[in-house]
Amino acid sequence: xxxxxxxxxxxxxxxxxxxxxxxxxxxxxxxxxxxxxxxxxxxxxxxxxxxxxxxxxxxxxxxxxxxxxxxxxxxxxxxxxxxxxxxxxxxxxxxxxxxxxxxxxxxxxxxxxxxxxxxxxxxxxxxxxxxxxxxxxxxxxxxxxxxxxxxxxxxxxxxxxxxxxxxxxxxxxxxxxxxxxxxxxxxxxxxxxxxxxxxxxxxxxxxxxxxxxxxxxxxxxxxxxxxxxxxxxxxxxxxxxx
Amino acid sequence: xxxxxxxxxxxxxxxxxxxxxxxxxxxxxxxxxxxxxxxxxxxxxxxxxxxxxxxxxxxxxxxxxxxxxxxxxxxxxxxxxxxxxxxxxxxxxxxxxxxxxxxxxxxxxxxxxxxxxxxxxxxxxxxxxxxxxxxxxxxxxxxxxxxxxxxxxxxxxxxxxxxxxxxxxxxxxxxxxxxxxxxxxxxxxxxxxxxxxxxxxxxxxxxxxxxxxxxxxxxxxxxxxxxxxxxxxxxxxxxxxxxxxxxxxxxxxxxxxxxxxxxxxxxxxxxxxxxxxxxxxxxxxxxxxxxxxxxxxxxxxxxxxxxxxxxxxxxxxxxxxxxxxxxxxxxxxxxxxxxxxxxxxxxxxxxxxxxxxxxxxxxxxxxxxxxxxxxxxxxxxxxxxxxxxxxxxxxxxxxxxxxxxxxxxxxxxxxxxxxxxxxxxxxxxxxxxxxxxxxxxxxxxxxxxxxxxxxxxxxxxxxxxxxxxxxxxxxxxxxxxxxxxxxxxxxxxxxxxxxxxx
Numbered sequence: 001x002x003x004x005x006x007x008x009x010x011x012x013x014x015x016x017x018x019x020x021x022x023x024x025x026x027x028x029x030x031x032x033x034x035x036x037x038x039x040x041x042x043x044x045x046x047x048x049x050x051x052x053x054x055x056x057x058x059x060x061x062x063x064x065x066x067x068x069x070x071x072x073x074x075x076x077x078x079x080x081x082x083x084x085x086x087x088x089x090x091x092x093x094x095x096x097x098x099x100x101x102x103x104x105x106x107x108x109x110x111x112x113x114x115x116x117x118x119x120x121x122x123x124x125x126x127x128x129x130x131x132x133x134x135x136x137x138x139x140x141x142x143x144x145x146x147x148x149x150x151x152x153x154x155x156x157x158x159x160x161x162x163x164x165x166x167x168x169x170x171x172x173x174x175x176x177x178x179x180x181x182x183x184x185x186x187x188x189x190x191x192x193x194x195x196x197x198x199x200x201x202x203x204x205x206x207x208x209x210x211x212x213x214x215x216x217x218x219x220x221x222x223x224x225x226x227x228x229x230x231x232x233x234x235x236x237x238x239x240x241x242x
Numbered sequence: 243x244x245x246x247x248x249x250x251x252x253x254x255x256x257x258x259x260x261x262x263x264x265x266x267x268x269x270x271x272x273x274x275x276x277x278x279x280x281x282x283x284x285x286x287x288x289x290x291x292x293x294x295x296x297x298x299x300x301x302x303x304x305x306x307x308x309x310x311x312x313x314x315x316x317x318x319x320x321x322x323x324x325x326x327x328x329x330x331x332x333x334x335x336x337x338x339x340x341x342x343x344x345x346x347x348x349x350x351x352x353x354x355x356x357x358x359x360x361x362x363x364x365x366x367x368x369x370x371x372x373x374x375x376x377x378x379x380x381x382x383x384x385x386x387x388x389x390x391x392x393x394x395x396x397x398x399x400x401x402x403x404x405x406x407x408x409x410x411x412x413x414x415x416x417x418x419x420x421x422x423x424x425x426x427x428x429x430x431x432x433x434x435x436x437x438x439x440x441x442x443x444x445x446x447x448x449x450x451x452x453x454x455x456x457x458x459x460x461x462x463x464x465x466x467x468x469x470x471x472x473x474x475x476x477x478x479x480x481x482x483x484x485x486x487x488x489x490x491x492x493x494x495x496x497x498x499x500x501x502x503x504x505x506x507x508x509x510x511x512x513x514x515x516x517x518x519x520x521x522x523x524x525x526x527x528x529x530x531x532x533x534x535x536x537x538x539x540x541x542x543x544x545x546x547x548x549x550x551x552x553x554x555x556x557x558x559x560x561x562x563x564x565x566x567x568x569x570x571x572x573x574x575x576x577x578x579x580x581x582x583x584x585x586x587x588x589x590x591x592x593x594x595x596x597x598x599x600x601x602x603x604x605x606x607x608x609x610x611x612x613x614x615x616x617x618x619x620x621x622x623x624x625x626x627x628x629x630x631x632x633x634x635x636x637x638x639x640x641x642x643x644x645x646x647x648x649x650x651x652x653x654x655x656x657x658x659x660x661x662x663x664x665x666x667x668x669x670x671x672x673x674x675x676x677x678x679x680x681x682x683x684x685x686x687x688x689x690x691x692x693x694x695x696x697x698x699x700x701x702x703x704x705x706x707x708x709x710x711x712x713x714x715x716x717x718x719x720x721x722x723x724x725x726x727x728x729x730x731x732x733x734x735x736x737x738x739x740x741x742x743x744x
Binding site for chain 1: 328331332334335336337338339340341461463464465468469470473496505509510511514515517519523524533536537540541542543586587659661662
C-alpha cells in the first residue's frame, strides 16, 4: 500500500491507516513530521520517504522500518524487536530503553542515544551509528550493543561528553584512534582491532548490507575502543540501612 | 571503629508462658530468637529486632511482647536519639541513609484537622441500608464535544473511562518491591471489587495477565517490562513521573532482589541492578510528556486512559495544569507521606507537600482554568480510612489510591524495613520461604473485606450529608470544616473553620 501524505496530514489519520491495513508492505511518501509512525507495530514493512516525526517505531515489536530521509527524536523508544534503518541522521534519544531489535543510522545521532538500553535472554538490542553521536551516549546502559563508526571524516570527535555514564551492562564500540573524551572510572575502554571481535564483525557486516558503498572489511580493519563496565570498580552500593 | 547503636526496641519474653516451642525462632528472618542449650531456654537478641511483631503474633502462648527500649542517651530536646543514631550510622558506613514506607515524622495530618458535615432536620440524611447509594466513579476525560450524525443521533466521542465500583484503587507497588503472593492478592481483590491495582514499574508477571481488566500498568523511566503486549493487556497505563516518598529521585532495585521470576517480569537479566533514573531522559517539557502519552495512545489504539503520576511538590498546581493539557486522561498526585519500598531517608522525610493541600490547590487551579473536566484526579499519600477518602473527594478528588493500608490488610506491621528484603510477613521480600507465609487466598479476602467495609462507611458518611452519589460530593467543600487550622491553611484548603456557617 502506498500512502501519499503532505504537511496537512494528521498523524492519527496516517497511523490509523498503517495500523488498520492488512497489507504487510506499506510505503509512505512525502512524509513531513508525522509522529509515532509504526508505533507498536510488528510484522510489517514500513518505508518512509521524507522526514518522519518523533517517536518513530516506538515499542516496535518486529518487522522493518526504512527511512529515506532524517529521523527525529525518540526513534525506537522502548523497542522490543524488528529493525529501523535510517538513510540519514537520527535525532535525540534514539533507542531509549530499547530491549531488542536493531537501529541502523547511516549518518549521525543526537544526544542520549541508547540511553538505558537493556538486554534480556535472546533479546539483544543493537544500535549502529555511521557518523557520530552526541553527548550521553549509552548512559545507564544495562545491556545490548552500541557501535559508532565515525565515517564523517571531518575530524570532529565521534562521541561527545558523558559517554557511558552509569553504564552497568552491555558493550559500546567506538571506531577511532584515540578516545576523544574521558569515560567514568566505573567503565573500562579496551583498544581492539575490529577484525578480532566476532560479535562486532557480525554486526558491521549486517549493517553494510543495508547501505550502498559500505564495505565491512574496510570498516573493520581499524582501531576500535570497546567500552564495558569495569568489574574491578563497579558502581558502589551507596546506602546504609536506617 | 563503629559506634554501637543500642536497640530501639526490646523483646520481652514471659518465662512462665514460654514453652520453648521455637516458633519465634522459625518465624524470624532476622535471627532474633534462638534456643540457648546451656540454660534450656529461648533467648532473644533485641539488636537484630526490627519490631515487625511476627513473633508476637505467632507465639502460641502469647509469651512475647516488644517494648520501646528505656535505654536513653542524655535527654536533649534538640538532638533526638534517632538523629544521633543517624549520624553514627553514617559515620560508621559513609552511606546515604535508606528507609522504607512513608514519612514517619510528626508533620501535621490535615485530614485529621478536617471535619465533615451532616444533615439535621432539613435536607434529611439518607439511610444507605434502605436507599440506593452510588459510589461508582468513572475516571477519564469528561469534556466532550456534543456531536450528532445526520439523523440527529448522538455520536459517542467520550474518551476511554475506567469504571470503579468505589473511589479506591490499590496504588503502584512493583513486583520486586513486593512479593508474588502480595501481587496476586491485590489483583484478585481488584477483580472481585471492580476496582484496579497497579503494577508499579516492575512489569507484569505472566500469571497475572488474566487480571488485565483490573490492572493499571506503569511506564517509568527505566521502562522495565514495558512492551506492546504489556500495554495491550492493561486497563489503563500510568506514566510515572514522580513518587511522593521520593520526589525527584529514581529507583534502584538491587541485583540481589532480581530473582529468576522478577527478572522475567522486568525483562532484565537475573542479579543485575534495576536502575530507574530520576527523570525520563526523553521528557524535559510538557510537550515531551505529551509525546510519551501519545506514543502510548498510538500503541494502544486510543482505547485506554493514560494516567500521569506526579509527586506533590511546591508547584504542583502549575504542573498539574500542564499535565491536564498534555493529553493525560487522569492525574495521580502522590503526597509527601506516600509509601516506598526504599527511599533515601532525607528525601522521604523532607521533600514534598501534604496531599490534602496539593489536592485542594490542584482542583482549584484546574477549575479556575476551566479544564477540570479534561482530566480526573486521583490522590495518594497516606489515605488512612474511609473518612480520608470522603474528605479527599470533597476536596476535589475523583478517587484515592491506597498502598500502605492495603499492605496492612495483608499483615504488614509497618516495621519499615522493606528495603532489607527480609519481610517476615511475606510482603516485601522475594525469599521463597517468606513469600509463602502470605496466602493469597486469605490475603485477597482481607483486601476485599477492607474495601467493602470502607465503602459501607463512605455510604454512611454520604448519607449523613444527604448525598446519595459520590459524584455529588466531589469538590463539595462546603461539606468540610477545619479545626485548629490557621488562615493560610484554610485558604489553601479552600474550606471554612468549624463554627463558621454556610
